Amino acid sequence: MDTVAAYHFGWIDAQGRPSDGDGGKAVRPALALLSAEAAGAAPEVGVPGAVAVELVHNFSLLHDDLMDGDEQRRHRDTVWKVHGPAQAILVGDALFALANEVLLEIGTVEAGRATRRLTTATRKLIDGQAQDISYEHRERVTVEECLEMEGNKTGALLACAVSIGAVLGGADDRTADTLESYGYHLGLAFQAVDDLLGIWGDPVATGKQTWSDLRQRKKSLPVVAALAAGGPASERLGELLAADAKSNDVDSFSEEEFATRAALIEEAGGREWTSQEARRQHTVAIEALSGVDMPERVRAQLVALADFVVVRKR
Amino acid sequence: MDTVAAYHFGWIDAQGRPSDGDGGKAVRPALALLSAEAAGAAPEVGVPGAVAVELVHNFSLLHDDLMDGDEQRRHRDTVWKVHGPAQAILVGDALFALANEVLLEIGTVEAGRATRRLTTATRKLIDGQAQDISYEHRERVTVEECLEMEGNKTGALLACAVSIGAVLGGADDRTADTLESYGYHLGLAFQAVDDLLGIWGDPVATGKQTWSDLRQRKKSLPVVAALAAGGPASERLGELLAADAKSNDVDSFSEEEFATRAALIEEAGGREWTSQEARRQHTVAIEALSGVDMPERVRAQLVALADFVVVRKR
Numbered sequence: 001m002d003t004v005a006a007y008h009f010g011w012i013d014a015q016g017r018p019s020d021g022d023g024g025k026a027v028r029p030a031l032a033l034l035s036a037e038a039a040g041a042a043p044e045v046g047v048p049g050a051v052a053v054e055l056v057h058n059f060s061l062l063h064d065d066l067m068d069g070d071e072q073r074r075h076r077d078t079v080w081k082v083h084g085p086a087q088a089i090l091v092g093d094a095l096f097a098l099a100n101e102v103l104l105e106i107g108t109v110e111a112g113r114a115t116r117r118l119t120t121a122t123r124k125l126i127d128g129q130a131q132d133i134s135y136e137h138r139e140r141v142t143v144e145e146c147l148e149m150e151g152n153k154t155g156a157l158l159a160c161a162v163s164i165g166a167v168l169g170g171a172d173d174r175t176a177d178t179l180e181s182y183g184y185h186l187g188l189a190f191q192a193v194d195d196l197l198g199i200w201g202d203p204v205a206t207g208k209q210t211w212s213d214l215r216q217r218k219k220s221l222p223v224v225a226a227l228a229a230g231g232p233a234s235e236r237l238g239e240l241l242a243a244d245a246k247s248n249d250v251d252s253f254s255e256e257e258f259a260t261r262a263a264l265i266e267e268a269g270g271r272e273w274t275s276q277e278a279r280r281q282h283t284v285a286i287e288a289l290s291g292v293d294m295p296e297r298v299r300a301q302l303v304a305l306a307d308f309v310v311v312r313k314r
Numbered sequence: 315m316d317t318v319a320a321y322h323f324g325w326i327d328a329q330g331r332p333s334d335g336d337g338g339k340a341v342r343p344a345l346a347l348l349s350a351e352a353a354g355a356a357p358e359v360g361v362p363g364a365v366a367v368e369l370v371h372n373f374s375l376l377h378d379d380l381m382d383g384d385e386q387r388r389h390r391d392t393v394w395k396v397h398g399p400a401q402a403i404l405v406g407d408a409l410f411a412l413a414n415e416v417l418l419e420i421g422t423v424e425a426g427r428a429t430r431r432l433t434t435a436t437r438k439l440i441d442g443q444a445q446d447i448s449y450e451h452r453e454r455v456t457v458e459e460c461l462e463m464e465g466n467k468t469g470a471l472l473a474c475a476v477s478i479g480a481v482l483g484g485a486d487d488r489t490a491d492t493l494e495s496y497g498y499h500l501g502l503a504f505q506a507v508d509d510l511l512g513i514w515g516d517p518v519a520t521g522k523q524t525w526s527d528l529r530q531r532k533k534s535l536p537v538v539a540a541l542a543a544g545g546p547a548s549e550r551l552g553e554l555l556a557a558d559a560k561s562n563d564v565d566s567f568s569e570e571e572f573a574t575r576a577a578l579i580e581e582a583g584g585r586e587w588t589s590q591e592a593r594r595q596h597t598v599a600i601e602a603l604s605g606v607d608m609p610e611r612v613r614a615q616l617v618a619l620a621d622f623v624v625v626r627k628r
Contacts, residue, residue: 130408
C-alpha cells in the first residue's frame, strides 16, 4: 500500500520512480500548526493534528475520486485510474485508520478530545459526500441544501483543522469552538471558490479536467444559485439540466455543450452570486477570530490564509 | 445512508420493506461483552466496545465484498450489487467513523485506550485485506505468509473484541494482552474454518456462492497447504492454478471445473491440514485463557465460543 500512497502524495510517479509531484496545497496542516499557536502552544504541538487532518483529507480524496469517477487530480491520473478501484478503497481506509492512530498514540486526555473532534468531523465529511452524490440525481436542490452539504463536506474538516492544534495544546472547549467557527466559514468560502474553479478553473492551474463539475452533474453553488435566480437563462438552464439528468450521454458531450451550460449559469447570475458568497463567508470567518485572544502574528497569518483561500486559482 | 446500512444489517429488504434477514453471527459483540465480565465488570460496560467492533467488522465486509466482487452475503445480494459501489464505499466509511465515535463519546481514559486498540486492529485488518488481494495475483504464497495475512485480516479484530470490554472495565494492559492472545488464535481457528467453508461450504448454510474462494482465486489455507504438500495432486493443482492466473476465463468456469480444483486440493491434503490447523489454533486459544483470572462461568462461555467457531457450518 505504501507505493499507492506515495503515488497519491506525488512522491513517486506511476512507474514507481521518485518524483516531486504536487501533493496538494496543505491548507489543513498549515491551519493545525497555527491552531496550536493560537492557543499559546508551540507549533510542534499541532504536528500530530496536522498529520491527522491531512490524512483524513486524503482518505476522502481517494474515495471521492473513485465514487465520482474523477480521472485527474493534482495534474496526475487519480489513484483508481492507475492502481485500480480496490487500491483506492484500501489505501483510503488505511489513511483513515492511520489518522486516528497518530493522535491516539500520544495517549493524553487532550489527544482523546482531539480524536473525538476529528472523528465527528470525518463523519460529517462522509455525510456531505453522501448528500453531494444524492443531489447529482435530483432535479432541484435548494441553495440552503447545497450550503449544508458543503458545510459538511468541506467546512467540518477545515473547522477541525483550526481547533485540533489548540485542543492538543490544552485549549478549553469554548476556545476550540470559536476557532472552529472561523474554520467552518473559511471552509464555506473555500468550497465556493472550489465550485467556481470546478466550472471556470484553468485545467493547467487546477490539475483537473475542464468543466469537471459539469461532467459529473454536480449541483454546486453556481448551478443551484443560477437555477434559483429565475429569468430566461435560469429557465433554459433548468430545461437543459433536466434533459441531461434523464440522459446517459453527458460523458460524450463536446466542449461546446459544456460551454453552453457554463454560459447560462453565468448569465443567470450563478457565478457572481457564488463569488459574493465566498466574500461573505470570508468576512464571517475573519469576524469569528475576534472571539479568541491570540498573538497578533498568528491572527495575521489566519487572516492571510483566509485571503489566500478566496483569491486562489487552484 | 441509513437505508443502505439497514439493508446490510438485514433490517430491510432491497425494496425497503421491513425484514428479519440474517445480520451475521455476532461473534465479536458476544466476545466484547464476555471480555468486560472477564475483567470483573458488568457485561453492559462492554456494550460500546461490542458496537464498535461490530461496526468495524461490517465496514470491512462492505468494502471487501466490493473489492472482491462478492455478490452474495448472508443469503442476500451484497450492498454494492443492490445499491451500487459508491454506496458500499460511503456507508463502509460511515460505519468506520461511527465505531470510533461510539467509543470516544464515553470520554474516559479507558475509552481512549480502547479506541487505540481498535484503531490498531483496524489498521491490521486493512493490511490483511491488502495482502489477501495481492496474493490473488501471485503464483506462490507460503503457508506462513497465508497465516500472517489471516492473523491480520481476522485475528486482529477478534483479539480486539476479546480485550475491548476488559479495557473499558479498567483491566490493565497485561490482562488485555493475554485476552488478545486468546482472541488472536481464536481468529486463526475461525479463519481456517472460513477457508474450508469458502470451498466446501453448503451455500444454503453459508449464504455465499458455491466455491466462492475458488472463484476469486483466493490463496486460502487449503490451497497454499495443498500446493506446499508436494506429490502428483499438488503438482497438477499447481499447473491448473498457474494457468488460471494467466487466464481471464475463471468467471465462466463450470461447476465441474471448480469441483476438479477442490478435489485436487483435498487429494493433496489441503483440506485435512486446514482442519487440523483449526484444531491446533483452538487449543492454543484455550491455553491462553489460563493466563487470566476470571469467573469460571465466563471462562466456560469463552471455551464454548471457541468450540462453536471450529464446528460451525456457516
